[in-house]
Amino acid sequence: MKREIKITNDGSKTLFINDLNESYHSHHGALQEALHVFIDNGLILIKNCEINILELGFGTGLNVLVTINEFLKTDKYHKINYFSLEKYPINDYEISELGYERLFGSTQTVDIYRHIHAAEWEVPVEIISGFNLTKIKCDFFELENLQLPPIDLVYFDCFGARVQPDLWEKPLFEMVSEKMKKHGLLTTYSSKGSVRRILEALDFDVQKKPGPPGKREMINAVKK
Numbered sequence: 001m002k003r004e005i006k007i008t009n010d011g012s013k014t015l016f017i018n019d020l021n022e023s024y025h026s027h028h029g030a031l032q033e034a035l036h037v038f039i040d041n042g043l044i045l046i047k048n049c050e051i052n053i054l055e056l057g058f059g060t061g062l063n064v065l066v067t068i069n070e071f072l073k074t075d076k077y078h079k080i081n082y083f084s085l086e087k088y089p090i091n092d093y094e095i096s097e098l099g100y101e102r103l104f105g106s107t108q109t110v111d112i113y114r115h116i117h118a119a120e121w122e123v124p125v126e127i128i129s130g131f132n133l134t135k136i137k138c139d140f141f142e143l144e145n146l147q148l149p150p151i152d153l154v155y156f157d158c159f160g161a162r163v164q165p166d167l168w169e170k171p172l173f174e175m176v177s178e179k180m181k182k183h184g185l186l187t188t189y190s191s192k193g194s195v196r197r198i199l200e201a202l203d204f205d206v207q208k209k210p211g212p213p214g215k216r217e218m219i220n221a222v223k224k
Helices: 030-040 061-073 092-097 107-118 140-143 170-179 193-201
Strands: 002-007 014-018 050-055 079-086 122-128 131-137 151-156 181-189 204-210 217-223
Touching: 002 092, 002 204, 014 092, 030 061, 030 181, 050 061, 050 170, 061 079, 061 122, 061 131, 092 107, 107 122, 107 181, 122 204, 140 170, 170 181, 193 204, 193 217
Parallel strands: 050 079, 050 151, 079 131, 151 181
Antiparallel strands: 002 014, 122 131, 181 217, 204 217
């Protein structure tokens, strides 16, 4: 499906799929959405020194980049193992045009952004010291067949239920839950009532949080 690049309200860019009328990120701000949902309401809430993160899906690589940026800002985390699933990787032109490396004002980020996208698929790659990225090219429903360490934190960043409703139903959430540690955290931009009920049925403690710009609420869910 054809994708085009659009500028969001905070100046960062996103990809837009015309056939689906769907963006990879919020048009209110790609960067501020990633920071709010996955860093402020995700990573910084995890107390472990070593963290295993599972992301659905890799997309533009922005969530990886903001996670590494937070990792570099603090000595709180000694090691992060980041596992990211993606069925349809973006191309080199899109990577260059998105220009996420320019959002952080650091020459180090330029090298990191290139390394993230150049990293070989299916194998762990040390992007910087202490941060290992494993990109896995697969359908999300192949998750149950993957050998992963117990996951501390899930970035549930699938396309919206309007265009991919099956990704927001019980079977996928069950697979995700199976991969998570007790007290592991799932964070997502969604606040759908059906998603809350599914997670509660799977024995998660579900909390509604203030959403990023343009969304009133989002979900945090802790596995009991």
